[in-house]
Amino acid sequence: MIDLSRMSKQEVIIICTLLVCIVVMIFFMTLPAKVRNERKIAAEPQNILQTGGGPGQERGFFSTPRGIAVDAAGNIYVADSKNHRIQKFNRDGNFVTAWGKEGAGPGEFREPCGIDVASDGTVYVADTWNGRVQVFSNTGSFLFDVGRDSGLWGPRDCAVDKEGNIYICDTGFGKIEKFDKNGRFLLTIGKKGGGKGPGEFIEPFGIKAGPDNNIYVLDRKNYRLQVLTSEGKYVREFKIDGWADAQQVGSCLMEPYLDIDWENKKIYISDPTNHRVFRHDLDGRNKKIIDKDMRQAQLMCPIGVAVFTDGRVLTTDHAAGKIAVLSAGN
Numbered sequence: 359m360i361d362l363s364r365m366s367k368q369e370v371i372i373i374c375t376l377l378v379c380i381v382v383m384i385f386f387m388t389l390p391a392k393v394r395n396e397r398k399i400a401a402e403p404q405n406i407l408q409t410g411g412g413p414g415q416e417r418g419f420f421s422t423p424r425g426i427a428v429d430a431a432g433n434i435y436v437a438d439s440k441n442h443r444i445q446k447f448n449r450d451g452n453f454v455t456a457w458g459k460e461g462a463g464p465g466e467f468r469e470p471c472g473i474d475v476a477s478d479g480t481v482y483v484a485d486t487w488n489g490r491v492q493v494f495s496n497t498g499s500f501l502f503d504v505g506r507d508s509g510l511w512g513p514r515d516c517a518v519d520k521e522g523n524i525y526i527c528d529t530g531f532g533k534i535e536k537f538d539k540n541g542r543f544l545l546t547i548g549k550k551g552g553g554k555g556p557g558e559f560i561e562p563f564g565i566k567a568g569p570d571n572n573i574y575v576l577d578r579k580n581y582r583l584q585v586l587t588s589e590g591k592y593v594r595e596f597k598i599d600g601w602a603d604a605q606q607v608g609s610c611l612m613e614p615y616l617d618i619d620w621e622n623k624k625i626y627i628s629d630p631t632n633h634r635v636f637r638h639d640l641d642g643r644n645k646k647i648i649d650k651d652m653r654q655a656q657l658m659c660p661i662g663v664a665v666f667t668d669g670r671v672l673t674t675d676h677a678a679g680k681i682a683v684l685s686a687g688n
Contacts, residue, residue, distance in 0.1 A: 413679030415441055418453045423674035423681065425473035425484070425515065425615060426662035429496065435481060436674060436681060437470040437662070444470065444483060444498065449667065457498030462488050465500040472515025472527070472564065472615065473662075482524060484516045491516045491526050493541075504541040515615065519567035519588060527562040527575070534562060534575065534590070547573075547590035554580055556592040564615040564627075576614050576627065583616070583627065583642070596642025600632055610659035610677050619665045626671055630659045635673060635684070648684055657682055 413421055421440035428434055432449030443458035444467075458467045468487035475481050479496035490506040491513065504524055505513070511530025518524055522539030525547075532552025536544045552560040560579035567573050572593060575584045581601040585593040601612070616627045618640070626648075627636045637646045648671065660682075662674035671684045 417456060418445070418447075420445070420674075420679040420681070422469075422676055423679060424471045424613065424662050424676060426664045426672050426674050426681070427473045427475045427481075427617075428664045428666055428672065429475040429479055430477060430667075431479075432667045433496070434664070434672065434681075435473055435475060437473045437483065439469045439471060439486075442467040442469065444473070444481070444494075446496075446498070455498055457494070464503070465492070465494075465498075467492075471613075472513075474515075474517050474566075476518045476522065477520070480518070482516050482518050484513045484526065486512050486514060489513065491524060493524075502541055504537050505535060508535060508543065510535065514563050514613070515565045517565045517567040517573065519571075519573075520569060523567075523588065525565055525567055525573055527565050529561050529563060532559045532561060534559070534565065534573070536588075536590075545590060547586060552579075556595070557584070557586060557590060559584070563613060566616060566618050568618060569620060574616065574618065574625065576616055578612070578614060583625070585640075594641065596638070598627065598629075598636070599645075600629060611661075613661050613676065615662050617663045617665045617671075619669065622669070626663045626665060628660045628663045628673060630661050630676065633657060633660065635660055635663060635671065 420438050423436050424439045425437040434447040436445045438445050442460040443456050445456045446454040448454050458465060467485050470483045471486045472484035481494045481496060483492045485492050489510040491504045493501045495501060505526050510528045513526050514529040515527045516524060524537045526535045528535050531550050533546055533548035533550055535546055538544055548557060548559045552558060559577045562575050563578045564576040565573060571588050572585050573588060577584050582595045582597050584595045587593060610631050612631050614628050616625060618625045623640050625638050625640055629636055635648045637648055657675045659675055659677035660673040661676040664672045666672055666683060673682055
């Protein structure tokens, strides 16, 4: 037994500190593995939030995260592509639930990419290599799928408008397919095989449907964003500087996504291989590059983009398996 009466005050303090540390370590080691390994999206300085674990298969870890979306309550949904699942976090970054596994059945995925959430909380997921969009409740219950019999080739994103109509980027075939809220085919925007003219696309990648009854489409291989009516009529476009020279950098792919801050009329577009996010006015003017926070977060390949409820911007880091929240800037 240790005789504390024979020790100096400093020695007693050191021993007590060591005992406390040992107790804490024993407590932590007895926690269930899932609790120890679970990650939240944790706050850091400079308005940056990011996962602490990076790539992995446990809850709160990611393998090639792509699309990201936020619902009206601030819940965050992430397309965890190479883990073939969707992960959901609350507005504080705490893990809520996850659903999906690799496969072709209802609620199963082969590399889900894009994701959108309707005003009622319904979740729409571009199930890329199953060639469809799957629709879920906000708790992950499978509702129905769309486009499976339409011959879609690698759809990378989807969007839902205020009427519940569903738009799918048929990326491989260079067109947009529109379906009603029940999954019934309505029309094709663009032409199969793609094109360079107004209302035509070469590898449409990201898409959003706005309250202005327009759709906003990232036309990747034409290096532009196109705006069209919900019926596919061409409205306007603007070029995306830097895309024409973009090349794959290591594992970082040129897979751009977008989101729109409708209240402030700003559009955010990822520029993965240049390691940055653009912000534009809706007409393409007043371009700003958001990269200061990204350098601080050491982001390698920002792909998915979503505007958070407080105006900050979330992005997925495809290469590093991280999620970050960036200040939107002035």
